[in-house]
Amino acid sequence: WQKVYLMTYQRNIAKFWEWGRKIVCVGRNYVDHCAELKNPVPKSPLIFLKPTSSYVREGxxxxxxxxxxxxxxxxxxxxxxxxxxxxxxTDKAMDHVGGYVLALDMTARDWQDVAKSQGKPWSMAKGFDTACPVSDFIEKDKISDPHNIKLWLKVNNEMKQNGSTKDMIFNIPYLIHYVSTVMHLEEGDVILTGTPEGVGPVKSGDVMECGIESVISMKFPVQMKHY
Structure with missing residues (x-):
């Protein structure tokens, strides 16, 4: 029965987007990204949430x-x-990591700018349908050092983002610790660890392609929403 349970568990965790309960996001976790948006460098992690309804898969x-x-x-x-x-x-945090995922934190920047200026939450700007494209699940042993991987993104084959997780302000064990002091982390939850510099706009008809170098890539077209 233990073998059956393990196989079922592995299948489930690999489909986190179907049953995970929350997406915890970390804002401003790269100094150069803070600079490009003229935001102060945080002294503690800036945390916000996306609903799991914002997940979207390749295709x-x-x-x-x-x-x-x-x-x-x-x-x-x-x-x-x-x-x-x-x-x-922090010394036990990586024991709670089942694996990784490549993700996009799509942001309605005009909505976010208005919310920031009025001191309001970012929920609408960050939580709309399709605001969180995700790749297939990446097994933990496929990334030997998550603090030294290259993240890249192209729009219409033009490189826009090309950074490394070695430049994160707050590392993964600390983020897991920090979040878990406020809310329990549960199986299938996802923590998005922040974005490097180079963020920018996309419009209907564009194609985004992004990846973790030598590990995985994914591609998403951009469309206007139609009812």
């Missing part, structure tokens, strides 16, 4: 939400949680 399109005039791409490494925990200590 579908990223759809510009009605009323959005400036949609930005942000390529990120995602952490897939495999073991429930709260108040997780």
């Amino acid at each position: 579908s399109a990223v759809k510009i939400p009605t009323g959005c005039s400036t949609l930005h791409h942000e390529v990120e490494l995602g952490i897939v949680i495999s073991k429930k925990g709260g108040d997780i200590q």
